[in-house]
Amino acid sequence: MTDHLKSLLVGGALICGSSAHAVELEVTHWWTSGGEAAAVAKFADAWNATGNTWVDGAIAGSGGTARPIIISRILGGDPMAATQLNHGRQAEELIEAGLLLDLTDVAEAGGWADIVNPSSLLDSCTLDGKIYCVPVNIHSAQWMWLSHAAYEKAGVPVPTDWNEFVASAAKLQEADILPLAMGQQGWQQNLAFGALTIAVAGTDAWRAVTVNKDADVAAGPEFKAVFEAAANARELARGSNVQDWNQATNMVITGSAGAQLMGDWAQGEFAVAEQVEGTDYSCLPGLGLNDVLDTGGDAFYFPVNDDPEITAAQKELAALLISPEVQVSFNLAKGSLPVRGDIDMSAANGCMQKGLDILADGGVLPSGDQSLSADTQTQIEDLMAQFWSGDMSAADAQESYADLIRKAD
Amino acid sequence: MTTASDSSSSMTKRPNRLFKNWMAKLASVPMILTALVVFVGGTAWTIVYSFTGSRMLPKTKWVGFDQYERLWDTDRWIISIKNLAIYGSCSMILTLFLGFCLAACLDRKIRYESAFRTIFLYPFALSFVVTGLVWQWILNPDFGLQNVVRSWGWESFTFNPLNDPNTVIYGILIAGLWQGTGLIMCIMLAGLRGIDEDIWKAAKVDGIGTVKTYVMVIIPMMRPVFVTALVLIASGIIKLYDLVVAQTGGGPGLASEVPAKYVIEYMFRAQNLGQGFAASTMMLCSVVIILIPWAYLEFGGKKRG
Known part of the structure; x- marks a missing residue:
């Protein structure tokens, strides 16, 4: 609450101070963990170097906490100058209500259409041919993280794909190691399910369901296999009593669990624990079965402002965020993939390089955020929470899932 | 209320x-x-x-009872209602019972009464979020109560309510009782202190036992105090939200979801205002259904008659 109050005060100060030449822009985001804060500082430094002032409006808590605050500020007539949101359908209604700045001229001047890779990122910023946001990074969810220490203890080689992992699970259990670490929260379970879908059912079936909302495919044999794999994974994760994703990652780091299904942001935790990719842990994009990654991520939106000076500064900031130097420094600090393919990321570590290779090969899918509305996402997360922590049968879960897809808008 | x-x-x-x-x-x-x-x-x-198809922004796109049909068709809502019913009835009965027992004990002119009173009331000074976190740690099997008892040598001791979908709501109930009982005790104690000493003397002269005096004489005399306590407890039950968020986040799975959490999440996280409004209207209905007959009996019927 005090943070919120502070940002209101800052917003007030912004209005008073806007007549000065150097423009202060208040930027809200929810990047508050160690690595994330370091990454935001790269943005702020770059913006301050232009002679303007970056007023940091970090909102503690995850996107689920921050998004309502951000949206209610925009709706309530107290907009910040720029804000982070996940690109996708989250801002759709704000754009329709005319509350967000049209960045089409900046995008054309910067040639975004040519440099943004994959182009689906720009598509999800686009509504009716106009561009409303600037994508800044890519996060993908289809990763499996494996603990070398756990496999050493169990005396089996580290698996190279999901099927090997399932086969090795019994050995892990004999060595008193939990095969699969899983935080007991709906979004993590949904993430694991999504990763399994792409690995087991393949991209065509995934696309049919998530993008085209084809309920028949969701009720069909490909997804039957997915739900059976998920039911199997559920058994492997029995006894995983942690809640937060980083607690689950910590089980992999300490070797008390064999593996975790989590997005690429998990490598920040391995980095903090000073573990080395390849010797302490391994990462398998697409669970080693299907080399594809979805391309969710973060984007910045700029609420409409009456002051032409601020509007000009907003456009300047938009151009800055996607400039090559800023993209490199930001994404290296954050451990995420850059949104443009024409920059030098050779300083990135092994897992990031794997991700970059997949991007370069075009193995990309849009993220669920880009195709499903927040409402449908929440319903699916609820179903997953129920499925993973109870003993709902795979068939029942599939039926409910197909039902949700049928009703999705 | x-x-x-x-x-x-x-x-x-x-x-x-x-x-x-x-x-x-x-x-x-x-x-x-x-x-x-x-x-x-x-x-x-x-x-x-609540009768519109509003998503992120309120819109007058009428959809009739669709939101309500969807609501009552949703497992999560049904689970939430059941949880609130269990939590509500247990919390109501146990808080009143424990609060009264503690107050009666303190009222027996024990030594260090004010110290005990402070200790019992102290949890009430904490916010629900702190209470939730503290009890999340106490009930954590790996470094909480279970671990402590096992380290004393009782190896088979198992007490892990928060990770079992069937018992998680009782884990929340424990935290809720811990926090709420102290205040009710103080209200009860104030009520007990308001009872004239002569009543006790009269009961003694008539040879009525202590427990019987409490049950048959004192409690009926404390009716207004009980009503106040009841109102406080009931409003706390309906509002149950932050305790759950801090202690379990609604988990494991959906096992400790409550209606208020459903409303908040569908309004803001799912960006489906219509669904959230429908759920909050149902919450209002349940309050009204309980409140109106009760208010009528309590205030209307008796005063006129």
């Missing part, structure tokens, strides 16, 4: 004092207007928009 008890006290004064203190009444007009616009107006607005 508080408005109901306020109106009852003004009801008794109304016949001859309507125009007395008119300055004070004039001064309270802004408050009355705020209550009407914010509470009544806001409630009406919510109910009206």
Whole structure:
């Protein structure tokens, strides 16, 4: 609450101070963990170097906490100058209500259409041919993280794909190691399910369901296999009593669990624990079965402002965020993939390089955020929470899932 | 509920004092207007928009009872209602019972009474979020109560309510009781202190036992105190949200979801205002269904009769 109050005060100060030449822009985001804060500082430094002032409006808590605050500020007539949101359908209604700045001229001047890779990122910023946001990074969810220490203890080689992992699970259990670490929260379970879908059912079936909302495919044999794999994974994760994703990652780091299904942001935790990719842990994009990654991520939106000076500064900031130097420094600090393919990321570590290779090969899918509305996402997360922590049968879960897809808008 | 008890006290004064203190009444007009616009107006607005297909922004796209049909078709809502029913009934009975027992014990003129009173009331000074976190740690099997008892040598001791979908709501209940009982105890104690000493002397002369005096004489005399306690507990039950968020986040799975959490999450996280409004309207309905007959019995029927 005090943070919120502070940002209101800052917003007030912004209005008073806007007549000065150097423009202060208040930027809200929810990047508050160690690595994330370091990454935001790269943005702020770059913006301050232009002679303007970056007023940091970090909102503690995850996107689920921050998004309502951000949206209610925009709706309530107290907009910040720029804000982070996940690109996708989250801002759709704000754009329709005319509350967000049209960045089409900046995008054309910067040639975004040519440099943004994959182009689906720009598509999800686009509504009716106009561009409303600037994508800044890519996060993908289809990763499996494996603990070398756990496999050493169990005396089996580290698996190279999901099927090997399932086969090795019994050995892990004999060595008193939990095969699969899983935080007991709906979004993590949904993430694991999504990763399994792409690995087991393949991209065509995934696309049919998530993008085209084809309920028949969701009720069909490909997804039957997915739900059976998920039911199997559920058994492997029995006894995983942690809640937060980083607690689950910590089980992999300490070797008390064999593996975790989590997005690429998990490598920040391995980095903090000073573990080395390849010797302490391994990462398998697409669970080693299907080399594809979805391309969710973060984007910045700029609420409409009456002051032409601020509007000009907003456009300047938009151009800055996607400039090559800023993209490199930001994404290296954050451990995420850059949104443009024409920059030098050779300083990135092994897992990031794997991700970059997949991007370069075009193995990309849009993220669920880009195709499903927040409402449908929440319903699916609820179903997953129920499925993973109870003993709902795979068939029942599939039926409910197909039902949700049928009703999705 | 508080408005109901306020109106009852003004009801008794109304016949001859309507125009007395008119300055004070004039001064309270802004408050009355705020209550009407914010509470009544806001409630009406919510109910009206629960019949629309509003997503992130309120829109007048009428969909009839669709939101309600979807609501009652959703497992999560049914689980939430069941949880609130279990938590509500247990919390109501146990808080009253424990609160009264503690107050009665303190009232037996024990030594260090004020120290005990402070200890019992202390949890009430903590926010629900702190309470939730503290109990999440205490009930954590790896470094909480279970671990402590096992380290004493009772190896097979198992107490892990928060990770079992069937018992998680009782884990929350423990935390809720820990926090709420102290206040009820203080209210009860104040009520007990209000009982005339002569009553006790009279009971003694008649040779009535202590427990029997409490049950047959003292408790009936404390009726207004019980009503106050009841209102406080009931409003705490309906509001149950932050404790769950801090302690379990609604998990494992959906096992400790509560209606207030459903409302918040569907309004803001799922960006489906219509669904959230429908759920909050159902919460209002359940309160009204319980409140109206009770208020009628408590204030209407008795005073007139």
